[in-house]
Structures are given as C-alpha cells and as structure tokens.
Amino acid sequence: MNLRLHNTLTRRVEEFIPQDPTRVTMYVCGPTVYDYIHIGNARPAVVFGLLARLLRRRYEKVVYARNITDVDDKINAAAREAGVPITTITDRFAKAYHEDIARLGVDPPDLVPHATAHMAEIIDMCEHLIASGNAYVAEGHVLFDVASYTDYGKLSGRSTEDMIAGARVDVAPYKKNPADFVLWKPSSDELPGWSSPWGRGRPGWHIECSAMAAAHLGNTIDIHAGGNDLMFPHHENELAQSTCAHGGQKFARYWLHNGMLTFAGKKMSKSLGNVMVLHELLEIYPPEVLRFLLLRAHYRQPLDWSESTLTQARATLDGWYGVLRDLADTHVRQDEETIPPAFEEALCDDINTPAAFAVLADLANQLRKACTDDERRRTKAALLGAGRLIGLLQQDPEVWFKQTGSGESIDPEWVDGLLDERIAARAARNFTRADEIRDALARKHIVIEDGAQGSRWKVVQPGEAAD
Structure with missing residues (x-):
C-alpha cells in the first residue's frame, strides 16, 4: 500500500515519493521554550511522530528533525521577568517539553537542533540572501525583500493585503515594503546578541528554521510539517527565504499542517483564559487518554x-x-x-x-x-x-485499571493495608481515623465500597461517578 499525504502547497492528496528513498527527510517545527506548552502544541508532535513511524516501516533511513527555538522575544521577556539568564528559562522548559511529550508516547526525533547553536549558518544564509538581491540591510536590520520572490503567498493562498494584516507587521520606516520581514535585528546591551557583519544582534524567527533544516537535512527536504497556525507567516517566510537562498531549489516537497484545538468551539488562547497546559493535564489524566484524544479526529481537522x-x-x-x-x-x-x-x-x-x-x-x-x-x-x-x-x-x-488519573500506578498492597487499618479503626470505634483513611484514599481517586461481603476499592477518573 502506498503512503498518500495532503500537500498544503498543491491543495491535494498526493502519493508520497521521496527524492531519495535511501534517506527520507522530515522537519517539524518545535516549540519556543519560554513556558510549558499547551495541549494544542502537542498535537503536531503526536501526529507527525506517528507519520515518522509509518515512514520507518517503508524506508531504510528516515532523518526526522524537530527543532527547539531558544532565542525569541518571548523568552527574553520571561527571563527579564524572572531575573535570570535566558538559558535558565530555555533549559528548564526544553527539558519539560521533552519529558511531557515522551509521556504521551512520542518517539524522540533523530535530531533536535537548537537555534542558538546555528548562528553561523543563520548569518551565512542572510549573507547569501543579500548577495542574491533578496534581502537588504537597513538601520542594523537585515530584511527579506518580499517583492523579489514572485511566488510569495502561494503556500498560504493569501493576498499581500491579507498577509500584511494577518501578520500584524511593524510598518517601520526602514522597510521598502510593509510585508518585508526581519532576518536579523540589532540587540541592545540588555538583550542576548551575537556578532554579525551588521553589528551585535539576533535572528528573526523564520530564518532560524530555514538554517537548521538546511544544515541537517539539505537544501531540499521531503516533508515540512507543523500546525496550520504556522502556515503564515512562519512557513510562508521559510519557503521564500530558503528557495531564494538556494538558487531557486525547491525547499520542501510536501507541506503538512494539522488543525488547531478548540475549547467549546473556540480557539485556545491566553486572552480567553481557556489554554489547557499539557504539564498540568498529565497530572490529571492518563497520558494514553490524552494521546488517544489527540489522534481521534483527522489531523487536518479542528479538534474540540x-x-x-x-x-x-x-x-x-x-x-x-x-x-x-x-x-x-x-x-x-x-x-x-x-x-x-x-x-x-x-x-x-x-x-x-x-x-x-x-x-x-x-x-x-x-x-x-x-x-x-x-x-x-x-x-x-x-x-x-x-x-x-x-x-x-x-x-x-x-x-x-489500577492507576490514578495521571497514570500513576496504585500499589494494591498499600491500599489493602490501609483498608485493614480502617476496619480495625472502625472496630475500635475510632471513626475519626477511619474517615482519615477514606479521605487519604479519595485524594488518590480511590473509592471504598462497603458491603455485606466486606470492603472493596476501585480507582475512579476525574469526573467519573463513584456509583
């Protein structure tokens, strides 16, 4: 049976034919590590991790990269608020991301490139784009010249006006075109920065993934995937700059995008206060339940x-x-x-x-x-x-069937010991102690059922009736 995938770029389902069957390449956009991820951020890792398993069943070598964005203004803000270096923030939340995703049964990718480890490649790509006439320098910034790439907007299918409005771009006076996006920007003394031909600065978000993908997978990759919220501007900009930096070579042969999670029909967002944090959900529900729910709807559809x-x-x-x-x-x-x-x-x-x-x-x-x-x-x-x-x-x-909501296993001997102690307490008319034991078990979602044949126990899940 042949593998068929919906290619966002062509808007149709196509048979997957890798450019090199002996080395299939896939790049999935990972998180910006400034906080715990919400459950929607876990969907691409779960879905495209499953795709990697399918690919490995068919091809002798699959190289799967899922990056970590560890330089970003949100990270800078979190570090400033906490009064710590950015690495304290990024190390903590990258570690939490890997641990939480692993609990969902997601296999680790072959490569986990970090943006901060690829500054040389990022700067080199910026220089190539300037030399090719696709980027320009203005007031310490390097900007991609959108007008220089005639296919800009083809991936997302948006008009220039829609793209400008959707990106909420900064209409800066040094830009040739409001849609031009930043490849490199200057850093003040209190912000992280790296030496470059344009002064001390840091990369824009989009150039990071283009540079990391090229460094590890080559100029043309088989599959590029992520959430459909990344289609524009992130993936649109990646496509433009990578194509231009590599002399017109195709950047990704298949583009895949998963749908968003909604809560009561509304998009999850911090402003609406309906964000469900994966790290917290894993303490309430068995990870396998969360994985099942992330896969129950078709990946391209919204998931409520x-x-x-x-x-x-x-x-x-x-x-x-x-x-x-x-x-x-x-x-x-x-x-x-x-x-x-x-x-x-x-x-x-x-x-x-x-x-x-x-x-x-x-x-x-x-x-x-x-x-x-x-x-x-x-x-x-x-x-x-x-x-x-x-x-x-x-x-x-x-x-x-003997686990708590978070998937923690319950030791039956521990429960039986407490039940024996409770029986003895009740026999001694020490009802206070008997109630303390019942409450201690209830905190572990364990319900005691007293009957003519003695006391039994079972684990109930959050929201489940105890009968």
Missing part, C-alpha cells in the same frame, strides 16, 4: 477539547483494555504481533486515524467474540500490533 470528549476517550480505552484483561490467559509475544492491512491502509491514507480507530474497535469486538484458541491468539496479536503502531494498548490491563 472538553471533559466529555476526555470521558469518551477513557471509556473507549477501558473497553479495549477490558477485552485484553478478559483474554489475559491468551499469551502473545511481541514478535508474534501483527499489523492488519486494513489498519495500516487507513494510516497510509493521509494519516486517517478515525478509520484506523474503527479497525481497532472491530478487532476488539472480534476478540471478545472469538471462540477458538487460535482465533483468540490471531486477533489479540492483531489488536496489540495495531495498538503498538499507533501508540496505544501497551500497558498491562491490570495496571491500566
């Missing part, structure tokens, strides 16, 4: 985030894990796992995760109804193999 969708995601996974728990005696080794053609075919159809989940659901139903040992083994091997490819169903089912 709500308590009800989280509850639905947990219920679906509970159902699938429940089948695996019921068939615990049917043993399948990892090397016996298989990936059903229908499942892989769905993912190869422009990463169609809804269709892939439908295959998973059907496999779970088949496994539940399987009558023979051979049928159970074959179906369980397919369910586990498909789950492994998409990053789900890899936990022990018993562990899954």
Whole structure:
C-alpha cells in the first residue's frame, strides 16, 4: 500500500515519493521554550511522530528533525521577568517539553537542533540572501525583500493585503515594503546578541528554521510539517527565504499542517483564559487518554477539547483494555504481533486515524467474540500490533485499571493495608481515623465500597461517578 499525504502547497492528496528513498527527510517545527506548552502544541508532535513511524516501516533511513527555538522575544521577556539568564528559562522548559511529550508516547526525533547553536549558518544564509538581491540591510536590520520572490503567498493562498494584516507587521520606516520581514535585528546591551557583519544582534524567527533544516537535512527536504497556525507567516517566510537562498531549489516537497484545538468551539488562547497546559493535564489524566484524544479526529481537522470528549476517550480505552484483561490467559509475544492491512491502509491514507480507530474497535469486538484458541491468539496479536503502531494498548490491563488519573500506578498492597487499618479503626470505634483513611484514599481517586461481603476499592477518573 502506498503512503498518500495532503500537500498544503498543491491543495491535494498526493502519493508520497521521496527524492531519495535511501534517506527520507522530515522537519517539524518545535516549540519556543519560554513556558510549558499547551495541549494544542502537542498535537503536531503526536501526529507527525506517528507519520515518522509509518515512514520507518517503508524506508531504510528516515532523518526526522524537530527543532527547539531558544532565542525569541518571548523568552527574553520571561527571563527579564524572572531575573535570570535566558538559558535558565530555555533549559528548564526544553527539558519539560521533552519529558511531557515522551509521556504521551512520542518517539524522540533523530535530531533536535537548537537555534542558538546555528548562528553561523543563520548569518551565512542572510549573507547569501543579500548577495542574491533578496534581502537588504537597513538601520542594523537585515530584511527579506518580499517583492523579489514572485511566488510569495502561494503556500498560504493569501493576498499581500491579507498577509500584511494577518501578520500584524511593524510598518517601520526602514522597510521598502510593509510585508518585508526581519532576518536579523540589532540587540541592545540588555538583550542576548551575537556578532554579525551588521553589528551585535539576533535572528528573526523564520530564518532560524530555514538554517537548521538546511544544515541537517539539505537544501531540499521531503516533508515540512507543523500546525496550520504556522502556515503564515512562519512557513510562508521559510519557503521564500530558503528557495531564494538556494538558487531557486525547491525547499520542501510536501507541506503538512494539522488543525488547531478548540475549547467549546473556540480557539485556545491566553486572552480567553481557556489554554489547557499539557504539564498540568498529565497530572490529571492518563497520558494514553490524552494521546488517544489527540489522534481521534483527522489531523487536518479542528479538534474540540472538553471533559466529555476526555470521558469518551477513557471509556473507549477501558473497553479495549477490558477485552485484553478478559483474554489475559491468551499469551502473545511481541514478535508474534501483527499489523492488519486494513489498519495500516487507513494510516497510509493521509494519516486517517478515525478509520484506523474503527479497525481497532472491530478487532476488539472480534476478540471478545472469538471462540477458538487460535482465533483468540490471531486477533489479540492483531489488536496489540495495531495498538503498538499507533501508540496505544501497551500497558498491562491490570495496571491500566489500577492507576490514578495521571497514570500513576496504585500499589494494591498499600491500599489493602490501609483498608485493614480502617476496619480495625472502625472496630475500635475510632471513626475519626477511619474517615482519615477514606479521605487519604479519595485524594488518590480511590473509592471504598462497603458491603455485606466486606470492603472493596476501585480507582475512579476525574469526573467519573463513584456509583
């Protein structure tokens, strides 16, 4: 089955044909590390990390780069507010990003280039653009001359007027054209800066990714991906400057963009106060539930985030894990796992995760109804193999059902010990201590059920009724 992807540049789904099948290249825009990321920032890492897995199944070598932007005005502002060097901010939040993304089951990329480690390449690209007549120097700034690139706007499909309005550009007097964007800008003494032919300064955002992509993947890369909020101005500007810096060579052969997350139908934004921080969500919900929800809609579509969708995601996974728990005696080794053609075919159809989940659901139903040992083994091997490819169903089912909302495992011996202590406290009419134990367990989302047969316990998820 052939891999087909929607190319933003051509506005159609195309068969993916790499320029060199022995070395497939992909660049995904990573975060600007000045704070914890919100859940929407995690979607491209999850979706395009899955794409990297598909590529690795087809090609002998895939080079996947996902950058870190560690020089930016937002970082400068955060460092100034905290009274610390910018590296204190960037080191802390880059580390948090990698840890949080890993908890979502995202494989690390092959390369994690940092902007601050590529100043020589950035300056060199600026010099090439000046020499080619595509950039100019004005008052210590280096600016890209948008008028020099006739295809500017082709990726986003915007008119010049729309692009200027959408970018909220600074109409500075030293610009030839209001749409011209900064490649290099001067730094005052209190701001981070590097020596350059135009004085001490720092790069603009867009030139960083162009320089890092070229340094590690070459002048032409196979896939460039990111959120559709980056299509303009970031990716539009990357495309223009990279094409011009490399003598008209194509920059990226396939452009992929994922849709945004919404909350109650509205875009997540700090101004609306509806930003859901991934680092905090991971302390409330099992990471696998978050991963499932990030993949449940087609990646190019908006994804609405709500308590009800989280509850639905947990219920679906509970159902699938429940089948695996019921068939615990049917043993399948990892090397016996298989990936059903229908499942892989769905993912190869422009990463169609809804269709892939439908295959998973059907496999779970088949496994539940399987009558023979051979049928159970074959179906369980397919369910586990498909789950492994998409990053789900890899936990022990018993562990899954005995974990807290954040995925923390509960030690049954610890709970049983507290229950025994509670029974003894109640027998001694020490109801204060008995209530303290109940409250301590409740803080771990553990509910005690007292009945004629004694006390039982179970873990409930946030928002789930205790029955």
